[in-house]
Every structure is written in C-alpha cells, then in structure tokens.
Amino acid sequence: MSWLFDGIATLAVEALNAVIAALGAAVAAVLGLLPSMPSMPSLPDRMVQVLGWVNWFFPVGTVVDILTFLVGAWTVWLVVRVLLSWAKVVAE
Amino acid sequence: MRLWRSRAAVGALVGAVLLLVTAAVAYAKVTDQYLDGGSDAAVAEPVASPDDLLPWQGDGITDESLWQLIGDAPNTNAAIQMVDAVEEGAVGSGLIADPWAAGLPVKMGVGTGFSGLSYETPSFDVRWAYYDLQAPQTSNLCGDASAGGSDCEFDRVVPGQQVLVGFTPSGQHLTWTVPEPGMLLFSANTGCAGQFEVGANCVNNGGGGRQPVSVTAGSSQETTLNGLGAAWLHLEYSTGLSYAGSTVYVYFIRQTGSSEPVPVRVTQRGTLGPYMGESPAAGLGSTVAQVGLHHIGETLRAILEDGDHEVARAVMDGLLSGTCTILCDTTATPGDPGTGGGTQPWVPIYLPQPLPGETFESYFERLAARQWLGAAIVHDDSTDYPQGSAGAQAAPGTIMSITTRGTTIHRFTPLGVPINWPVGVRGVIPKIARQDQQIAVRVKPAGSGGSGVPAINMAPLTGALTGLCKFPFGVICWVGGIVGQFNTDPVAPGVDWHIPTVSTPGHSHILGGQRYDVELSWLDTFMGWARLMESFVLWAGAVWYVGSRLIGIRGGGDPSVAVDAAMGDITG
Numbered sequence A: 001m002s003w004l005f006d007g008i009a010t011l012a013v014e015a016l017n018a019v020i021a022a023l024g025a026a027v028a029a030v031l032g033l034l035p036s037m038p039s040m041p042s043l044p045d046r047m048v049q050v051l052g053w054v055n056w057f058f059p060v061g062t063v064v065d066i067l068t069f070l071v072g073a074w075t076v077w078l079v080v081r082v083l084l085s086w087a088k089v090v091a092e
Numbered sequence B: 001m002r003l004w005r006s007r008a009a010v011g012a013l014v015g016a017v018l019l020l021v022t023a024a025v026a027y028a029k030v031t032d033q034y035l036d037g038g039s040d041a042a043v044a045e046p047v048a049s050p051d052d053l054l055p056w057q058g059d060g061i062t063d064e065s066l067w068q069l070i071g072d073a074p075n076t077n078a079a080i081q082m083v084d085a086v087e088e089g090a091v092g093s094g095l096i097a098d099p100w101a102a103g104l105p106v107k108m109g110v111g112t113g114f115s116g117l118s119y120e121t122p123s124f125d126v127r128w129a130y131y132d133l134q135a136p137q138t139s140n141l142c143g144d145a146s147a148g149g150s151d152c153e154f155d156r157v158v159p160g161q162q163v164l165v166g167f168t169p170s171g172q173h174l175t176w177t178v179p180e181p182g183m184l185l186f187s188a189n190t191g192c193a194g195q196f197e198v199g200a201n202c203v204n205n206g207g208g209g210r211q212p213v214s215v216t217a218g219s220s221q222e223t224t225l226n227g228l229g230a231a232w233l234h235l236e237y238s239t240g241l242s243y244a245g246s247t248v249y250v251y252f253i254r255q256t257g258s259s260e261p262v263p264v265r266v267t268q269r270g271t272l273g274p275y276m277g278e279s280p281a282a283g284l285g286s287t288v289a290q291v292g293l294h295h296i297g298e299t300l301r302a303i304l305e306d307g308d309h310e311v312a313r314a315v316m317d318g319l320l321s322g323t324c325t326i327l328c329d330t331t332a333t334p335g336d337p338g339t340g341g342g343t344q345p346w347v348p349i350y351l352p353q354p355l356p357g358e359t360f361e362s363y364f365e366r367l368a369a370r371q372w373l374g375a376a377i378v379h380d381d382s383t384d385y386p387q388g389s390a391g392a393q394a395a396p397g398t399i400m401s402i403t404t405r406g407t408t409i410h411r412f413t414p415l416g417v418p419i420n421w422p423v424g425v426r427g428v429i430p431k432i433a434r435q436d437q438q439i440a441v442r443v444k445p446a447g448s449g450g451s452g453v454p455a456i457n458m459a460p461l462t463g464a465l466t467g468l469c470k471f472p473f474g475v476i477c478w479v480g481g482i483v484g485q486f487n488t489d490p491v492a493p494g495v496d497w498h499i500p501t502v503s504t505p506g507h508s509h510i511l512g513g514q515r516y517d518v519e520l521s522w523l524d525t526f527m528g529w530a531r532l533m534e535s536f537v538l539w540a541g542a543v544w545y546v547g548s549r550l551i552g553i554r555g556g557g558d559p560s561v562a563v564d565a566a567m568g569d570i571t572g
Helices: A002-033 A045-057 A060-086 B007-035 B039-044 B063-072 B078-087 B273-278 B288-303 B309-320 B360-369 B459-467 B474-485 B521-550 B559-571
Strands: B117-120 B124-132 B162-167 B173-180 B183-188 B247-255 B375-380 B399-404 B407-410 B438-443 B494-498 B502-504 B507-511 B515-519
Touching: A002 B375, A002 B459, A045 A060, A045 B521, A060 B474, A060 B521, B360 B375, B360 B438, B360 B459, B375 B459
Parallel strands: B375 B438
Antiparallel strands: B117 B124, B124 B247, B162 B173, B173 B183, B399 B407, B399 B438, B494 B515, B502 B507
16 A cells, blocks of 8 residues: 555655746746846945954954844744734734 | 643743754854854964965075065055056067966966066066967866867866965965866955955956956955955956957066066956957967057056056055055946847856755855856756666755756766766856856755655745845845945054144244054954954843843743844834
8 A cells, every 4th residue: 555655645745846846937937027136336445444444353243143143033033923923822 | 731822931932942042043153253264263374375385486486585575575656657657658578478388387476487578667577477378288277189179268277276376565365276167266365355356257347347257255265355466367258158268467567676576566457358359369479569569558557447547546556555455346237148239248157067965055056156146947857767876876956957058968867877077178068147047957856766755845946046136135135245245354454644744934844744554463363362252242142132031031921022022122
C-alpha cells in the first residue's frame, strides 16, 4: 500500500509545486512590468568622510542593526497579533 | 487549556521566547561584527607588504626599496601640474611595450622592467604602461590561442591572478584579482569606505558614469575599492558585447629629476567610455606619438570630468592630500545591450560557474553582487538521471542548467555525467546583461532520489521575489540602501588645518599662520576596543528595553500591550 500513498503524495506535492511555479511565474511577470527604481542618490563625499569619522567613535552600524531588528520584529508582531487576537490570547 | 487561555502566562511565554531570540540576534551581531573578522578586525590587521602580492621587476628596484619609497613619498600637488603639462601638448617618445612578447607575466607596477612609456613634460614625467588585450595569445593573460578566436577576452585571464595596481603615499595599496573568469575583485588594504567604486568596465552614460560589473558599494572590502588607491582600472569592451579589444592602462607619475619612479599616484583610465570615438587605434609597436596624441589628454579629461579643471584639481588635490574624494559617479543609465538602443552598450555579466554544492539561492546572490537586476525563474529539473550517476547524486537545490538569451548551459549530460562549465571558449560563455529581466534555472528538486515523493519546492516563488526591489516595493530597498550608507567603515579623523596669516599694511603678520595637523589613526586599535564595548552596551540595552516589556515588566503580561508600549516609546 505504501506505493499507493507515495503516488498520492507525489501527485499532491507535484500539483502544489505546479501552483507554486505558476505563482512564481506570475509574480515574476508582474514584477517585470513594474518600473525600476531610479538610482539611489549618493552621499556627498564630505559627508561620507564625516560618517567615517563618526563610525570611528561610535558603532553606527550596530545602531542600524538594532533599529532594523526592532522594526522587523515589530512588523512581525503586528501580523502575529492578528492571529493571537483571533485565538483570544491577546487583547484586541 | 486553561493555561493557554491565561493571557498573563502566554504573554510571559511569548515574551521570554522573543527575549531569547533578541539576545541570540544581539550575540550573533556583536560576534559577527567585532569578533569574527568584521570590519574592525580588518582594520587591526597589519598592512601587507607588496612583496606578498607580486614580484617587482626592473630598474634595480627591490620589493623592499619600493615599499619604503611608498612610505616616504611626499604629498605633493604633482598631479595637478601634470594635468596642465599634458594639456600643453606634451609629446613623448619611445615604443609601446609588449609585455607579452617579452615573456613577462601579466603584472603591472612601478618600474621599467616592462619598458613602459615615459613622457617628458616641463614638470613631470608621465610614466605609463600599456597593455592591449589584443596582444598575441602567447601570454598567460590570454591563455591558449587554440581555445578560440584570434582575439583575447578578458574573461580568459587566468583565475587567481593578482595584480597590484595602485599605491598611495601612506602605504595603502590596491589590487585586483581574477577569482574566476569574467570577474574582477578589488581589494584595498585600508582606507575610506565608499570613497569611490571601481569599475572594471567603466561603461559610461555619456556623463562619466561608470558601471561596475563585480563591485558593489558598501559590500565587503573584497569588492569595493576603498581608501586612497588612486587607481582607476578601466577595461574597454567592444560593441559586440565582447571583451575583445579591451585595454588596460596604468599611469605612473614621477617628478622630473627624480631617479626613482615615485608612485605618487597611480591613475588608470581606459580610452573608450565617453570617448569611444577617440580611442587609440594604435596596436603593438605603435609610437608614443600615435597613441599619445590620440588619447592621453582625452583620457585625463575623462577621468577629471570632461576637462573641468576645477573639478580636476579638486579631485586630484583631494587624492594627493590624503582625503577621500569621489572620482567617478557610478550611477549609470541602462542602455540596451548590444542593440545600440542605449547610450552605450552594457558590458555583459558573465555567468559564474556554480560552485560545488552551491544552491541556486546563493548563486543568485552572487549574480546580484555583480549588479544583475533581473529575476530568475526556477524550475525543477525533471531529467531522470541514471542511478548512481553524478547527476542523480547532485544535492537538492543544485543548479542543473541555466538558460539565458536562448542559450542553455547544461551541467550534466542526460546520463548524469558532469559537463565542464564553458570557460574561456569565446562566444559560448553564458552571459547576461545587467538589466536582463529573467534567466531560467533548473535545479535538482528537493527530496529527489529518496523516497520518490518530491518535496514542496518554494524556489519558483522565492526566485521570483529576487526582483522585488522595483517600484513601489523598491522604496524599502531604497531606505535600506540609504540607511546602509551611514554604516561606513570607521576612519580615524584627520584634519590638516592651516590658519591663514592675517596681515595689514603696517604689520606683516598680526595673527594666524599656524598649522594644526591632527591625525588620530594611532588610536585605531583602542577605538576598536571602545566600539566593541559600545556595541555590547547598545545591544544589551536593546535587549533589556524590549525584553523587559515583553515579559511583562511594564506590559502586565499581555505581549500586545508590552510591544505596543515598547514601540510606542520609540515611535512616539
């Protein structure tokens, strides 16, 4: 009987993969239609120089990492909170 | 069930988990940045001697004396005067060297061992070397002539080759290496982050923008030219999207009368780009006059922003005085590769050979690092390779074939036998343009070769999302990029401040005239420790700030209240 279950599982997974592939193609096609972003402006060289000095005194990269993490965690939480609210685990 | 309905208990549990995650991330960040070879660790590394990079030749210059010379070289405004001298119409004499015919390895450097040209000007000699990749394929640059065509292609440079291309008076040096065909990596031993990018193929957009192929601003030092390595390496390319005809120039400048080829500045510039029509047609054996009158003035103008002397002097003065200066705007406007639709054709991105065991995700990251802006379509490879063959034993996620521009590169035969990546065969190396939207990749499906049940493959979706940095989603990428620009490498402040002398008709000198030369680089090691401590404190504070609220110290056990309270303090 295992071959039967394997066959059914294979069909199910292949069908799911086909859907995912279709989604991927659709997303890629849509993204292909979107305009590219203009090039990002560069900081003036003097500012880059000063930033290098600031980074010499203070780990700006660490602050950026922390803020990135906090914003990311908060964004995730906003999603998780919806699910937990449905389960009445957290307040609305 | 009652436990799970307890908001306080669940809140505490969720908070504790998030606290652990926060602490783990903090630990990973700190250790990754400061303890395991991060940027600060790199700063503390000793400066390597150029002896380790390449052997120097000619004029009796030894590795040691050259290195000493670099350290002792004075900061002068030599380059500024050199520009004037060149534009006065200096004419030199001599023959273009043929390093290949001389049997010399492909190495560039100060010295006359390869018989570089020498320009006699009123104030300076302009010493430079000329390498034409159309040289006969007898050198190790071009490889085996029988491998294809009569022209050389840059992508056939021997992998692993390393060339020292620039020095600064204070000892920084710049090298480029060829880790694999078609790719250049630049390395500077130290310097100022984000000073300027290096473009191996200074493709212009009509205004001097140079689009790097394999170098990304803000990436690792391996791919970013930092510091004062005043070298600009420019590889030309033909309009046929081939590197055939590529030319590399390296200029060396020395003061007149000096018996030493002082590497005050190494300025490198090709001749195409914005001046494609004025590129020298001179081949090997051409006289200096032929080449020089064609392009040297134009070349310098191209470097110095179309002959703008004010900009030129500012740039060169900044370089020579040891301050960071942006040489080239690396922002380019996309053109249409090879069709003439754009202002200039784009240099192709040669598809790198997938590394052993490399997943397609990692491969796409490498492509993105080469400035590729497109997205990939990922399919499962449905080929039924014979049991036990290399193709059948390939790990899930392995790239089995790549299709781009109608060409498919297979990595295995239908019998599962590996196929060598088409390296060095002109016209066969798969390549894409930077703005090509899609390439198709077939990968070994996860779970294949096992129970027979394929695994769920999210690759098509994740692959498609690689092109998400487009409007309007690209705003996020923008923000990230801009914020990332603030995260530069630490540079010790240095100010050389001259207070002007104030005089009056009756008094030749009232006040001023002092000079304050402040240089804090001697504190680099200690500041590295200080930044490490600051980083620990910052992360500890962040962990405490969020964690204390998540576990209910201020949130009453409800994680939603805790997070809102924590973030509310930040967002106001």
